[in-house]
Amino acid sequence: MTLRSLLFVPGDRPDRFAKAAASGADALILDLEDAVAPDRKAEARKAIADALPGATVPMFVRVNPLDSSFHADDIAAIAGLPIAGVLLPKAEGAADVRRLAAELPGVPILPIATETPKAIFALGSYGEVAEHLIGLTWGAEDLPAAIGATTSRDENGDYHAPYQLARSLTLFAAHAAGVPAIETVSPDFRDLQRLEIYARAGFRDGFSGMMAIHPAQVPVINASFSPSPEQIEAARRVVDAFAADPAAGALQIDGKMIDAPHLKAAQRLLAGISE
Numbered sequence: 001m002t003l004r005s006l007l008f009v010p011g012d013r014p015d016r017f018a019k020a021a022a023s024g025a026d027a028l029i030l031d032l033e034d035a036v037a038p039d040r041k042a043e044a045r046k047a048i049a050d051a052l053p054g055a056t057v058p059m060f061v062r063v064n065p066l067d068s069s070f071h072a073d074d075i076a077a078i079a080g081l082p083i084a085g086v087l088l089p090k091a092e093g094a095a096d097v098r099r100l101a102a103e104l105p106g107v108p109i110l111p112i113a114t115e116t117p118k119a120i121f122a123l124g125s126y127g128e129v130a131e132h133l134i135g136l137t138w139g140a141e142d143l144p145a146a147i148g149a150t151t152s153r154d155e156n157g158d159y160h161a162p163y164q165l166a167r168s169l170t171l172f173a174a175h176a177a178g179v180p181a182i183e184t185v186s187p188d189f190r191d192l193q194r195l196e197i198y199a200r201a202g203f204r205d206g207f208s209g210m211m212a213i214h215p216a217q218v219p220v221i222n223a224s225f226s227p228s229p230e231q232i233e234a235a236r237r238v239v240d241a242f243a244a245d246p247a248a249g250a251l252q253i254d255g256k257m258i259d260a261p262h263l264k265a266a267q268r269l270l271a272g273i274s275e
Helices: 014-021 038-054 071-078 094-103 123-132 142-147 161-177 192-205 215-224 229-244 260-274
Strands: 005-010 027-031 059-062 085-088 109-111 181-183 209-212 250-253 256-259
Touching (some): 005 215, 027 038, 038 059, 038 071, 094 109, 094 123, 123 161, 142 161, 161 181, 181 192, 192 215, 229 260, 256 260
Parallel strands (some): 005 027, 005 209, 027 059, 059 085, 085 109, 181 209
Antiparallel strands (some): 250 256
């Protein structure tokens, strides 16, 4: 499954489901957690359960955290329904994944892996449960609140050092587990220029896709997480060069030395566009 863009939709707004599905997003995340007030959780569960069987795009569901009083009802509402995956907020490592996998057997899990201080120290454990994962993502909104920080970003919208660290550790944890790394949201959905800069940086750094909070963000994210024709051609030249001389440890293309890491990166890029 290609996951360049995953668009959040409040679970209690079924009037928005069709528009979201037509946005071009690779998947939707129907939300039962933060976007839904406590007194509307039951309504949201019913709307999601009604929508899932006829879905035209892959549908994820963000359930409430494992320790939430809402969690058991979330699981009961979606168990057995055709969902592409479940988004687990406030995940704290492999043990939480195992618990959710037991509750929803066979459903791929996408943990939000940096929303508590404890979660940061459990990032290295996701390789133990990679068979249950469809990716790994992070968030920069709950963590500052959990540690008493006033904000995760400076006046320019850039992350402060602690949250840059959380992003980097999530990226490495995902690749260590052999699953896609999914970039977190850009909350200012009106600033598409800044979104493009941020999304392209995510693609450059090794993220496979990004979550979105508004349909207008989807085309920018899809384009940013798709290699350019120039990048595709360069990757093909690297692969072709090693295919022509498989015994070579290093080769030269356009005056630049390339070796095994360049070949691996080129193969990964080309594999991504063929999925």
